[in-house]
Amino acid sequence: MARTPLKRQRNPKITRARILEVAFMEIYCEGFRGASIDVIAHKAGVTKGAFFHHFATKFEVGYAIIDELLRAGILERWIAPLARYDNPIDGMIAQFKLTFETWPQEYVARGCPLNNLTQEMSGVDPIFKDKSRAVLTLWLTETERYLRQARARGFLRRGVRIRDLARFVVTFQEGTFAMGKALDDRSVFDSSYQSFRSYLRSLMPISTGRPAH
Amino acid sequence: MARTPLKRQRNPKITRARILEVAFMEIYCEGFRGASIDVIAHKAGVTKGAFFHHFATKFEVGYAIIDELLRAGILERWIAPLARYDNPIDGMIAQFKLTFETWPQEYVARGCPLNNLTQEMSGVDPIFKDKSRAVLTLWLTETERYLRQARARGFLRRGVRIRDLARFVVTFQEGTFAMGKALDDRSVFDSSYQSFRSYLRSLMPISTGRPAH
Amino acid sequence: MARTPLKRQRNPKITRARILEVAFMEIYCEGFRGASIDVIAHKAGVTKGAFFHHFATKFEVGYAIIDELLRAGILERWIAPLARYDNPIDGMIAQFKLTFETWPQEYVARGCPLNNLTQEMSGVDPIFKDKSRAVLTLWLTETERYLRQARARGFLRRGVRIRDLARFVVTFQEGTFAMGKALDDRSVFDSSYQSFRSYLRSLMPISTGRPAH
């Protein structure tokens, strides 16, 4: 059979997606500045010409990662699942646990992709800041929505301030990722889970008493 | 009177300290990779030769920043003050408040220097990871020590797991810095304070009831 | 009445002309090397594919600019008008004045398009050299023709060397454009006009005395 002359693939959507995926991984592993376009292009099996056809600058890939991948990640991992719970508080506790329990061992020391990008780039480039703020705001807003729902359904005490609590929920997750990364020790995930559950339960009405786990 | 030569004083200690201070600021503002040795040297009023005389590599300054500056920062800002409280829980709540209340406005969007460095570099260089882990461990260990003290003094309920709580205390501070940075909004500092205090108080014995703040 | 589709008209002639016009302007403003095909295509409202459909290479546009636009410019601005004068010397003086008086202010600092292209590219590409030489030769030849006519009609002194004078006429115009561009000061145009007229009149027979202007 004649050697097919390495036919040039011509599928822009797939090419772009592949570049984006590879770029995400490279940036996640090496940091935004540590990632090299040459390497990304090479690993994605395209040339730099193709790379720059799909993304005008390196920053643009970063933006796309936030807008397309990380945002979707939050939606999938946190927001969408909450809809399945009658008691959103239970849902949050469960999702918290699930998130960190299923977090791949090799990524413990890598932390949260969104947090990494934000920490590294939000001070450098205002668009990065805007975009990560947008995703975080989405995360916060949706969390707030579910917390309000929880309160309406009687799963939260009257005095609880929804806004502060939503911020706690997100803040503590980010902090947990950061600690896991810094200590490279996933046992902090469980510690965090214990505290997370403990705090949230302390805000439930007394009547909702339930077994200690 | 002898001619006092105005020529540059050759005081290695001072020179080193100045370089370190400038490097810290540059790295804090631009990130480790974003900071340039040329710029650091220039801002410190020395040449690159002087820089490399005091620090063998760029990484070495990073190490020194963690070992000397950031470690000292934790000690001063958190650990040392706790000794002054009879009730360490009150101390932590107060120090949490103080830390974030006095955090300069222009640094809100810059976050925690230790966290920044760790996030950016711990995945790149093992020594960075070791060193930041060491500082974090110090922070955790000392916090644990005071928590144990608190429990011994009856300021914590029996069932509270000290290790988890210590991790919470540190994790939540890191998370708070990260959120403040990402959202560039210091109002999250107050939200975090409310949650922090709320959670810690929920772990106090009931008898210790105190005014609503 | 048949549906006139508003979709892009596929009129190769017009497309080509538009590309050529835009390319001329870009190259005139940015220089040949400074001009980008992407930008030209974009400004012409076509894609790069269309560009390369009409011009095999970037150089080809350059050639077309000389062959079609610049050559026509010389004919219109200089050669054709001379035919309308009984005394070609008067014609040249008048056309010299007209050329520089009507030269748009915003193009003073841009100089002569032909001269620019020639200066930049004649040393790089032999075809550029040939083509600009051809246009210049046309300019020189036609000027010579009119000068000979002038001498035949008694408007030039016997001893005047036609070839040298023709070269002077062209050379000095190029020099004037270059000076105007370099100094970005159109007052040099008037200075040049004074010298041009002064020199040409000094070559007229004495009898042709005329008012001091």
Next chain:
Amino acid sequence: MARTPLKRQRNPKITRARILEVAFMEIYCEGFRGASIDVIAHKAGVTKGAFFHHFATKFEVGYAIIDELLRAGILERWIAPLARYDNPIDGMIAQFKLTFETWPQEYVARGCPLNNLTQEMSGVDPIFKDKSRAVLTLWLTETERYLRQARARGFLRRGVRIRDLARFVVTFQEGTFAMGKALDDRSVFDSSYQSFRSYLRSLMPISTGRPAH
């Protein structure tokens, strides 16, 4: 004898001068944009690191070429020699002749270095424009000075406008270089010389009649 390990030369003045000289030649031959820093560094026997130690940007070399080399060239080739003539008009005619007679054959098609740089870059970068304007202004000013001297000494007719004449002298030289380059024919140099002499003599007082050459 042991191999001397290619001792690193450490002579900044010479290094800089060598880079500058090579850069001048490369830019003169290839144009500013056509010249490559890699090639310049290589031909100068230094690395890019050394290049950028001496010149912060490519533009800076261009600036230095104008400020240091081209300016000196005008002074040496034109201004200084005029001082040696009792009759500056004769001096200019003689220097005009000398300039173009001694112009190396292989550089005829390259034109005037100052003119080349100016034509290519003055429209692109304002500093280039300023710097070349400064050199041209020097050239014009000094020429004017000698013309005034000539008039004072009775070598020019009363009515001659010094400013216009100075501009003519410079403009026509630039034009001559441009024509020589474009036609790649040094015979235009002689044509220009004839016209130059002819025009300047036409401005001398009648009494100063001299042989036809």
Next chain:
DNA sequence: ACGTACGGGACCACCCGTTATT
């Protein structure tokens, strides 16, 4: 201890041109 010339490498961006496709 410090100054500075210099080495060598890497990175982002761009650019011209080709080719598959409609």
Next chain:
DNA sequence: AATAACGGGTGGTCCCGTACGT
């Protein structure tokens, strides 16, 4: 005829580090 994906390659810049010199 015209589009857009893609190929390669180069170019300027900057950066960390070395080593020579004082």
